[in-house]
Amino acid sequence: MLGAAASGIGSAAASAVGTSVGDEVYKYGKELFHDVSRRVDNDLENNYERLIEHAEKLCARRDDILAQAKTKQVTQVCEAWISRVMKIEKEVQELETKYKKEKSKKRTFNQLWNGSSESRAELNKSMAEKCEKWHNLWLEGKFEIGMVVKKLPEPRLKLNMEGMTDPNEIAQQICGELKSKRCLLLLDEVWEVLDLPLIGMYDNEKDSKVVLATRHRHVCYDMETDEEINVQRLSEASALQMFKVKVGRNANLPGIEPIAKLVVNECAGLPLLIDKVASIFRRKDNFHLWNDGLRSLRRWPSIKIQGINELIDYLKFCYEDLDDEVKxxxxxxxxxxxxxxxxxxxxxxxxxxxxxxxxxxxxxxxxxxxxxxxxxxxxxxxxxxxxxxxxxxxxxxxxxxxxxxxxxxxxxxKVLVKPREGLQEAPNEEEWKQANRISLMDNKLCTLPEMPDCNELSTLLLQRNRDLRSIPELFFGCMENLRVLDLHGTGIASLPSSISCLKCLRALYLNSCICLRELCYLEGLEHLEVLDIRDTRINHFPIQIGRLIQLKCLRMSLSNFGIGNSSNVEFPQNVFSSLSLLEELQIDVDPNNRSWEATVKAITKEVATLKHLTSLSICFPTVDCLQSFISASPLWKDFRFTFQFSVGYHDSTRYQILDFFEYQIRNCLKFANGEGVDPIISDVLLETDAFELIGHKGASRLSDFGIKSINKMRGCLIEGCDEIETIVHCNSEGRSALECLEKMYINNVPKLESIWEGPIHAGSLARLTTLTLRRCLKLKKIFSNGMIEQLFKLEHLSIEECPEIEEIITESENNGLKPDAFPRLKMVVLSDLPKVKSIWTDDSLKWPSLESIKISMCQMLTRLPFNNDNAISLRCIEANQSWWSALVWQDDAIEKRLRSIWLQSSS
Known part of the structure; x- marks a missing residue:
């Protein structure tokens, strides 16, 4: 006990001594901290000031060099230096933010004691290093004039034209001088056709080029240009980047980024406008000025903004230059x-x-x-x-x-234009009175004026005001000159009686009025030419349509026919017969409701007698119904007649194939869940540009419908056809097939073994640009012998969920394949091909146009057919990490080259 007590006393004493010493150390350390902290702060401030000074000197030298080389060509060395300086502005902004953040912190000795003061020291060190680096960069920027500007070539001609006045003589002399030379002629702002031979530019064997810029497309056509490039508006990202570059360092001010994006949005992607606006904002050096500038820009053109009005005057010139008032x-x-x-x-x-x-x-x-x-x-x-x-x-x-x-x-x-403004109340009646064209579309209007006085009104757009449930009875009473009325997508259940006052109305749009049940008071619309009543709640045929004898275009749907009122599903006789001037007819149906079948059969008989019909979109329930129309109509084979025919029942009445074309397709045929090869289908195929064969039975190949019948089609989609084994089978004496085909999509065709069987005659598949194969479970061979030689226009190739494919280009079918195969192929997609081992056996193909390749779930594909010299246009390889890591490379140089364009995907 005594020993224990003595030990305790000793510990207490030691503890007391330790505490005393610790207090002294703490006190000394605190004084030392304040001393060190002052020194660090001083160093930090000095380095920050030095940093800003070096950055300003660098930017000043860069601006001097740019001014020096404004009209000359800068050397690559100088370009690289300027690029490095450009990046510094962002670095300055980041370091400036960190510096201000550190300066605002209140530092305590406890933070130093606990080891949390490293950030300030690291920032100080980073600034010191940047100062040294930027000083050296400034020294590197002491370019001699020869290092800044490339020595330009001597002039291409040096002709003495003194005394010459005859244009032909001058042209001949220029032509003689250029005859043995390769030259490039650049022409900007070409407003009319330029006779190149008149200025001595004739075709020569040296492959000379002429590049012209024009706002008038006909100039390109009339001058027979080889290639036209439509210069699009800048994307949001590109527009913002251009704006920031033009504005300079003020674009990097704190809080400016969101405003800059809004400013750029006002410029609509037009480079000329971005340039003008950037020159204005370049002078604004704080948030308030930027905000005020944005407010002014949004108020333009109601207020004058220097620079922009000049641009508008230029654009207005294009308007004034139109050659007639109609345009x-x-x-x-x-x-x-x-x-x-x-x-x-x-x-x-x-x-x-x-x-x-x-x-x-x-x-x-x-x-x-x-x-x-x-x-x-x-x-x-x-x-x-x-x-x-x-x-x-x-x-x-x-x-x-x-x-x-x-x-x-x-x-x-005079217009009253307030679309998409969230209006819940209509403008006042005085505004209605002053306008002759009114657009209040895409608002939240619930009510309309009782009877606005607007006799001069010719167009009224109220579409997609979904909260608009009713229209006042007298609303149209003083609109006798109204010609266009768009009410589509509104919530109206009926039309007011005053609509009969619209004696001049030419176009009425009621489509997608999902509450509209009745179509009344139309008898007064004696000049109506266009009526659209698709996707409404109307469940019977509106007999009043037969009285619209001037009708030229009718679009309607039978989707609700018979629903809730089966007694009215009958089609009244002679309705279409009375529409003798009808030129365009579109009738939509609901594929899940077959109550329209009898109505369509009755309609078909009358429609076939129309003498002016030029366009028909309709669903025939059976091949016999199609046969009935074809045999009775004298017009359907007229070269001016266009059609969209759907035959048979399917889940969707949409024509999927049309979504894949960049231009409008004239004639389209969809044949769903049919059987065998009916001659009437082959007959219609002769006039068809796009064909969809869905769920068909009784045919093992597309060519069973006749090689001649399928030769006009530009697009073909085959889906869910369980008996199709090949697309085309040709014999040695046959003709070329699918000569016009541009796009082919084959989906869920489980027995498909090949695309082509037999010899491929010249001209076959010569226009094919897109080939997509998906879920073809037995397909092993894509390109049969001789097929690739015909595919010189193929641009997009997609192979997905085809488990038996081992080679994309089968070696046994393509011996001696020339290096220039697939000259236009731009994109390849390979997905879920568990057995595929190669795209091509080696790297002998050039792949000159290939831009991107996307690969997923192809684990046995471990080699790519690329080397350091081919696939020169390749910009992206999209694939996941595990697949990329398993690739085998011929040498490290290829791996390094392709890694730079590899984009990691999540799949």
Missing amino acids: KVCFLYGAIYPEDYEIYIDYLLECWRAEGFIHDANEFRDARGKGHSILDELINVSLLEKSEKINHVRMNKVLRNMALNISSRSCNF
């Missing part, structure tokens, strides 16, 4: 739709026709043709542009603002 008013009409809105071309042309813009074409077909010519002209001069969505156009926001500005100063084109 001008057609352009202005595009502004009543929202900015960048994708306008369906057929709909737009119908509105132009209804408005009277196209007044010198009696037939609807001719009016469409003239409308397409006007549209093409507007696209050619860049006042409208083609959308990525097929058969659609759009007007970008800059040109739309210009059009609205022009309309505001016009007496004959």
Whole structure:
């Protein structure tokens, strides 16, 4: 006990001594910390100031060099130096942010004691290293003038033209000088056809080139250019990048990035506008100025903004240069739709026709043709542009603002345009009175004025106001000059009686009015030419349609026929017979509701007698029904007649094949769940551009329908056909097959063993650009002997879920394959091919156009047919990590080259 007590006392004493010493150490350490902290802070501040100084000196030297070389060609060494300096601006911003963050922190001795003060020291060290690095970079930038600017070649001609006045003599002398030389002629802003021989540019054997830039597409056509490149608007990312480069360092100010994106969005991807706007924002050096600049830009064109108005004057010149008033008013009409809105071309042309813009074409077909010519002209001069969505156009926001500005100063084109503004209440009646074209589409309107006074109104767009449940009874009472009325996608259940007042109405759109049950009061629409009542709740045939004797285009659906009112499913006789001027007819059905079958059979008999029909889209329930129409109609084989025929029942009435084309297909046939080879199908195939064969039985190959019958088709989709074994079988005496085929899609054809059997005659598959094979369980051979030689236009190849394929290009079928095979192939997709071991046996093919290859679930494919010299256009190999790691390489150089373009996928 005594020992224990003594031990305890000793420990306490030692503890007391330790605490005393610790206090002294802590106190000393604290003083030392404050001293060190002051020194670190001083060093940090000094290094930060040095950093900014070096960055400014570097940027100043870069700007001097750029100014020096503004009209000259910079050397590669100088370009590399400038590129390195460009990256520094971002580094400065990052270090500046870190510095301010560190400066704002309150440092304590306990943080130092606990080892959490490393970040400030690391930042200090990083700044010091950057200072040294940037100083050396500044020294490297002391270029001599010869190091900045490349020595340009001597002039290509040095001709003495003194005393020459005859253009032919001058041209001959230029031609003589160029005869033995290879030259490049660049022509910008070409407004009309240029006679190249007139300036001495004749064809020569030295492969000279002429590159021209023009806003008028006809110039390219008339000058017979070999290739046309449509310069698209910049993408969002590219536009933002260009804007930042033009603005310079002010684009990197704190909080500016979100505003910069909004500013760029206002420029609609137009490089000229981005350049002008960037020059304005380059002078704004704080958040408030940027915010105010964005506000001003959004108010333009109601306020003047220096620089932009000059650009608009330039664009307006293209408008003023249009050679007639019809084209001008057609352009202005595009502004009543929202900015960048994708306008369906057929709909737009119908509105132009209804408005009277196209007044010198009696037939609807001719009016469409003239409308397409006007549209093409507007696209050619860049006042409208083609959308990525097929058969659609759009007007970008800059040109739309210009059009609205022009309309505001016009007496004959006063517009009230408020689409997509979230309106819940309609504009006041005074605004209605002043306008002759009103667009309130895509809002949240619940009500409309009782009887607005707008006798001059010719177009009223109210589509997709889904909360609009009813229209006041007298609403249309003072709109006797209305020509276009679009109510599609609204919530209305019926039409008001005042619609009968619309004596001048030419186009009425009620499609997708899913609550609309009745079609009443149409007898007064004596000049109506277009009526669209697809996808409504109407469950019987509206007999009033028969009284619209001027009707030229009718689109309707039978999907609800017989639902809830089976007694009215009967088709009234002589309705279509009375529509003697009808040119275009589209009838949609619900594939899951067969109650429309009897109605279609009755309709078919009357439609076949129409003398002016030029376009028909309809679903025939049976081959016999199709036969009935074909045998009775004198027009269907007329070269001007277009059709979309669906025969038989299928889950979907959509024509999938049409989605794969970048242009409009005229004639399409879908044959679903049929049997055998009926002569009437072969007969229709003779006129068919795109064919879908779905769930067919009783045929082992497509060519059973006749080689001649399938030769016109441009697109072919074969799906779920359990008995198809090959696509084409040819004998040695046969003719070429599938001469016009551009796109082929084969999906879920379990017995397919090959695409081609027998000899392949010249011209077969000569236009094929896309081949897709999916879920072909027995397929082993894709390209049979001689097939690849015909595929010189193939661009896209996709093979998926074909478990028996071992080689994409089978060696036994393609002995002696030339290196220039597949000259245009751009994209290859290989997916879920468990047995595939090779694309091609070696790296002998050139693959000159191949840009991307996507590979997934091909675990036995361990070699790629590429080397350091072939596949020069390859930019992307998309595959997962495990597959890439298992690849076998001929040498490290190839692996290094391809690794740089490998994109890791998640699959």
